[in-house]
Amino acid sequence: MQQPEISVIISTYNSEEWLEKVMWSYEAQTYKDFEMVIADDGSKQPTFDLIERMKSEVSYPIVHVWHEDNGFQKSQILNKAIVACNADYILMSDGDCMAREDYVEVHINEREEGYFLSGGYFMLPMSISKLITKEDILSQRCFNVKWLKSHGLKSSFKNNKLTAKGVTSQFLNTVTPTNASWNGHNASGWKKDIVAINGFDERMQYGGQDRELGERLFNYGLKSKQIRYSAVCLHLDHPRGYKTQDSIDKNLAIRATTKKENKKWTDFGIKKD
Secondary structure, three states: OOOOEEEEEEEEOOOOHHHHHHHHHHHHHOOOOOOEEEEEOOOHHHHHHHHHHHHHHHHOOOOEEOOOOOOOHEEEEEEEHHHOOOEEEEEEEOOOOOOOHHHHHHHHHOOOOOEEEOOOOOOOHHHHHOOOOHHHOOOHHHHHHHHHHOOOOOOOHHHHHHHHHEEEEEEEHHOOOOOOOOOOOEEEEEHHHHHHHHOOOOOOOOHHHHHHHHHHHHHOOOOOEEEEOOOEEEEEEOOOOOOOOOHHHHHHHHHHHHHHEEEEEOOEOOOOO
């Protein structure tokens, strides 16, 4: 296989229903020269079965990176997935985020040396998340605000994320007050930059490990570019059983140290001492 232009890392854990929808959304991409690297934090057999079946049903190559289930160890499995990426450029998203057809293309077109790209997501309620079918994804109607409203989506300024195009999306990217941080559901950067800061800090469990990676990229000298109104993904709803105050507090302390000491490197990343 020749080297793809971009590796798309998708993180997952025992959520085949959502992962399948996400995988179909990548089959609909306008830009085709990518591989999918699934960062699997210890899923059971049904996820393996799904991935095996999808390998024969989609046109893009799939690399499945898995380790034993040892609680919430997303940072560890993401580091293994980074190493497994065959492309020089890496896009990271989650197994609950369906990508609009131009998603990978936007990341490819906007990439730039010395930068990483920061996108957002559009949150769907559980009722709509459940009813979306493979046909809704391949036809792209599930990204259409009228279609979503006909299935119960409320009116909101946030709906602009789905309707903004061209100049409007560029304008909204510029004026949005949201920081262009590294977001685990929608961010991309050069593999060499991510490896140069030693990837994710594996001490960090749920809450902010993506932001901390971005903070070290800034300390390393990178800038970030806001693309939240151009690179659109739909976030499928789910409960968050792994979210604990302890892990959030611990992670905030690690991030405070990263900031205070201007850290570029973590000793708890891809390379271990």
